[in-house]
Amino acid sequence: MICIIALVIFSILAIFSASHRPLAKEAFECVFLRMTLRKCRTGLDTRLKSKVVGKIMQKSPKIAKVVYKNFEIFSWILVLVMIGSLMYSAYGVYNYVSYGNCNGPGSNNFCIYDAAGELKSGLFTECNGQKEEILYSVDKSSKVQNEP
Amino acid sequence: MNPEQIRKDFPVLSKGIIYLDNACQTLRPIQVIEKINEYYNEYPACGGRSYHKLGKKVDEQVNNARKILQKFFNAKKPQEIIFTRNTTESINLIANSLDLKEGDTVLSSDKEHNSNLVPWQMLVKKGIKHEIFEFGNIEDFKSKLNPNVKLIATLQTSNLDGTSQPISEMIKLAHSNGSLVLLDGAQSAPHRAIDVQKLDVDFFACSGHKMMGPSGIGMLYGKYHLLEQIKPFIVGGETIEESTYETCTFLKPPEKFEAGLQHYAGIIGFGEAIKYLSKIGMENIRKHEIGLNKRLTEALGDKVDIVGHKEPEKRGSIFSFNIKGMDPHEVAIILDNSLDIAVRSGAHCCHSWFNKHNMKGSVRISLFAYNTKEDIEKAITAIENIISLA
């Protein structure tokens, strides 16, 4: 499972850094083998597990033991979290492309995909059942200062 | 011997690393690094072929290094010391230079490093037999000797578990059988005094990088009359006295075997490393390593599976082990990431032995003069923590 996370992370890093490309390739090989119900031959999963456990052991041998014993479960959780956040991000992109805001039609809430970073009309939060405006727009004055 | 004092000469140790992978290669003291720099800074020229001052200086330094090695190994003359790239090249030199014929047999132990196994396997294709005896088993060794055995190519000390063979006795038996002996001294030369004359060994190979010297430099000792008889391995410039378009006359040993421009910085640095080791004293190094190995064995002997003899005295500088239920690489990576402890894991280039014993490999701690009791206590704690993971 850890190889799936490695594949995603190393693939992104590989775009910028040549030294991560062999690792991304190795992770791909490992994921491919696992998907075809074979064992990861490259040992990447063992290496990553040992590296993580080693780093934790530095701080706490007890936590390291829990992680070591349940590494596959932790890996599954991380993969599920990663898939969940990817889906959520994809949904946001879809909304942004379709409605101009990542939060869906009719929403004026802050959207991270908005390159200008500007709020359409403000950020609201619910407080005691009442809508309360807590932050408004970007600091226009600092924006002016930053412009050449 | 004071390891704390010795450590001050090793810049890399100030970074807090615990270096326990000395069988692979040792660290270099500042004296060796400075000597290498001296070549590049002060006389970075060709030796042997240039009559200018810089060239002369290179010759002088190379000859000096050769003499240092001659003295260290107690060879009869400096010309018996040939500089190679490493132990592997030294062994290949003999494998390719000795005039072995179809039907001749080369004997090796079952614990050889691939460097002293594969060169002989290559000869099998030419009709030369390669036979195996059990490491350290004199009876088995004797039983394999016969008039066809022309060469014993074996190691003195194993890189896998640190155990040594009764080599003097084996050399005597080999000689009375009319066989020559090539000793792979890669793991013995850094940890004990070697007297090639006393051993009466015919050829002896070792590497500079396992003896505090630079990487890419090694040595082959050979009895002079044998070196004169055997043909050179790699030929070309520097090996030749005279040539026409059809023929050539080779120089005498050692030049006959040192083809092309040499690794001068490496040779000079190797000499300096040997000087450094001599100053500490090989017997002191040996005692110190056994002391540390005793502590490792006492603390971990019952908790891990030791590869090789149980008694630390017989394993010298090496503590090779496995933790039940764990992959050796896993252990090595955790040691590296938790406490910056560098060890080696895997088959240590002895796949044949591990395959024979149905084992995947081992974790290998290998010690040297600069390792301290504190290093060992940290390693023990880290290994105990790892054992608790399994």
Ligand SMILES: Cc1ncc(COP(=O)(O)O)c(C=O)c1O
């Ligand atoms: C026993 C033994 N022989 C030969 C070698 C090969 O040495 P090198 O790589 O320096 O040629 C080694 C290296 O670890 C070794 O331990």
